[in-house]
Amino acid sequence: MEVSLATGTEEIVSAQRPHGVAPLTSIVLIGTSFKTSSIGYRESALKLFQASSRKAARRTSPHTFESCVLVTCNRMELYVATDDPVWVAESVLSGMPKSKEGTGAFYVKSDLDAVSHIFEVASGLDSMVLGEDQILQQIREAGAKARASGNAGSILSSLFVAAYNVGKRVRASLEVAQANTSVSAFALEFALEKLGRRPKKILLIGTGKTARLAATQLKGTKIYIASKRKDAREFFPNATFVTYKQLKRLAWDGDLVISATRHSGYVIKKGDLPDKRKLVLLDLAFPRNIDPALKTSRSIELYDLDDLAVRAKSVPRASAFADGEKMAHEEAERFTSRLVASRLSPILAIIYRWAEDIRSSEADVALRMLPNLSESERRVLEAMSRSIVGKLLAPHTAFAKQPGGEISQSERLRMLETLFCPEASR
Numbered sequence: 001m002e003v004s005l006a007t008g009t010e011e012i013v014s015a016q017r018p019h020g021v022a023p024l025t026s027i028v029l030i031g032t033s034f035k036t037s038s039i040g041y042r043e044s045a046l047k048l049f050q051a052s053s054r055k056a057a058r059r060t061s062p063h064t065f066e067s068c069v070l071v072t073c074n075r076m077e078l079y080v081a082t083d084d085p086v087w088v089a090e091s092v093l094s095g096m097p098k099s100k101e102g103t104g105a106f107y108v109k110s111d112l113d114a115v116s117h118i119f120e121v122a123s124g125l126d127s128m129v130l131g132e133d134q135i136l137q138q139i140r141e142a143g144a145k146a147r148a149s150g151n152a153g154s155i156l157s158s159l160f161v162a163a164y165n166v167g168k169r170v171r172a173s174l175e176v177a178q179a180n181t182s183v184s185a186f187a188l189e190f191a192l193e194k195l196g197r198r199p200k201k202i203l204l205i206g207t208g209k210t211a212r213l214a215a216t217q218l219k220g221t222k223i224y225i226a227s228k229r230k231d232a233r234e235f236f237p238n239a240t241f242v243t244y245k246q247l248k249r250l251a252w253d254g255d256l257v258i259s260a261t262r263h264s265g266y267v268i269k270k271g272d273l274p275d276k277r278k279l280v281l282l283d284l285a286f287p288r289n290i291d292p293a294l295k296t297s298r299s300i301e302l303y304d305l306d307d308l309a310v311r312a313k314s315v316p317r318a319s320a321f322a323d324g325e326k327m328a329h330e331e332a333e334r335f336t337s338r339l340v341a342s343r344l345s346p347i348l349a350i351i352y353r354w355a356e357d358i359r360s361s362e363a364d365v366a367l368r369m370l371p372n373l374s375e376s377e378r379r380v381l382e383a384m385s386r387s388i389v390g391k392l393l394a395p396h397t398a399f400a401k402q403p404g405g406e407i408s409q410s411e412r413l414r415m416l417e418t419l420f421c422p423e424a425s426r
Contacts, residue, residue: 025065025155027339028085029114030092030106031077034128034309037105042076043287044097045105049076052092056080057151063087066156068146070121072138073286073305074128079118081155085110111339115159116332122167125324128305128312129186134209136167155339166331173327173375174320183284184209188217190311191258191282194301201254204239205247205268205289206261207232214258215239224254226267248272260284266291275300284308323376330383337390347413348400351393351420359389396420 032042032049053069056078066081082088089108099105109117117126122139124131143160146152152160187210192198201222204211207229215223215236223239225232226247233241244267255278259267262285269291273279275298283290283304294302338352363385367378400412407415 025081025083026085026111027114027155027159028080028082028088028111029077029109029117030080030089031070031075031109032106033075033077033126034305035126036107037099039286039288039305040292041097041099041105045099046071046076046287048095048097049078049092052095053078056088056092057149066146066151066153068142068152068156068160070139070142072135073284074309075121077118079114079156079159081153112332112336115336116329118159118163119166119170119328119332119335120325122163123170123324123328124167125170125321125328127183128309129183130315130317130321131171132183133171134183136164136171139167140164158339159335162331162335166328169331170324170327174324182209182213184213186312187258187282187284187308188214190303190308191256191280194282194303195256195278195280197255199254199256201256203254203257205257205259206263206285207235208260210258210260210284211236222254227261228263255279257281257290258284259289261289263289268294270294270297273300327379330386333390334386347417347420348397351396351416354420355389355393359385 032045037045050069050071053067056064056067057069063082063084064080065083068079070077070079078092080088093106093108096106118139120126122136124133124135127135139160143152143157143164146160147157199218199221201224202214202218203224203226204214205226207225207227211225212235223236224242225236225239226242226244228244233239244263247268253274257268257273257279259282261267264287267289268281270293273281273294277299279300281290281294281300281302283302286305288304290302290304292302292304294300363382366381367373370381373381396416400416
């Protein structure tokens with residue numbers, strides 16, 4: 001299988017390296033999301049994807065150094081630190097099931113593109129509901145789990161910590177983490193719109209954010225709740241509780257069902273509910289909780305995450321999110337530059353830190369002299385100063401990385417050390 005890798009730092013993945021120079025570590029991302037595949041496909045690929053992730057975690061290949069997997073309701077992504085991103089991508093994709101989406105079901109990104117992607121994901125800029133905050137915690141937990149298991153080392157641990165911090169900064173700067181950007185609020189609004197009226201009785205399967213929001217906003221509505229949590233009654237004191245087994249025998253005469261649990265298998269199947277009047281079901285789980293065969297029922301309307309994604313695409317995109325994408329990309333460029341420098345030579349890392357210290361100091365002086373600048377203007381000035389540093393150091397970095405030639409790579413590094421760090425070269 002031929003895999004094309006989009007990268008902002010092609011020199012990292014170059015197969016042409018000077019003799020005697022160790023291969024450089026690259027970050028590669030293999031993933032699929034609501035943007036590229038259906039929930040049905042992701043369900044069929046989930047176990048195979050998890051198996052590929054576990055294989056990468058075992059580092060059975062000499063090309064795999066670190067790995068971290070991120071699985072949510074709307075995406076499955078595997079991040080790997082490797083010296084052969086093409087081999088890793090081909091290994092993972094060769095085990096994935098075929099789909100109606102074709103080869104476009106999965107995307108492959110490396111280095112700058114991969115870093116930019118996870119920074120945008122953490123910032124809520126790649127979510128179904130732009131600005132939603134749940135993904136930020138999911139990224140933090142994924143990174144912590146990979147570190148605890150020993151799968152994530154210095155590279156991916158740094159990446160996931162940086163993603164979490166960038167996500168927080170972007171949200172704080174653009175104020176995107178607001179209540180009306182939550183998936184729960186969006187899903188409840190969607191369900192009520194499909195029903196067309198305020199429900200008389202509602203069945204909530206699970207006790208997560210959407211269920212709690214529904215219980216709060218739909219006061220006066222008779223609420224039934226199916227849950228295995230022993231402390232669920234504390235959050236829903238006025239609800240009637242039923243077990244999953246009782247769902248089939250429930251004398252249900254309500255008009256709205258919302259399900260979002262981690263239950264394995266379908267909790268509601270075709271024939272479990274009366275099909276004689278309009279009944280709206282919203283399945284927010286991955287894998288799904290409600291049998292999709294119910295979509296063929298006469299009066300029952302079943303919606304899932306795919307339907308929610310279609311509705312989300314019709315929501316106008318706020319202009320502020322373009323600023324967020326720019327911020328995330330700038331942060332990704334800085335992270336990738338530091339990674340390239342540290343993976344290649346401690347000398348380059350020292351040079352970049354030296355330049356950043358000067359830039360930061362001079363930018364602080366300029367900003368103090370211009371106290372009336374707006375936040376947007378301050379970001380422009382900061383971005384300009386970083387861009388200048390990057391462009392000034394780019395020729396020197398390219399000189400150090402240049403393969404072959406009359407001057408060896410080690411000699412080029414010594415020359416840069418003498419030029420920028422004369423004390424260290426003595």
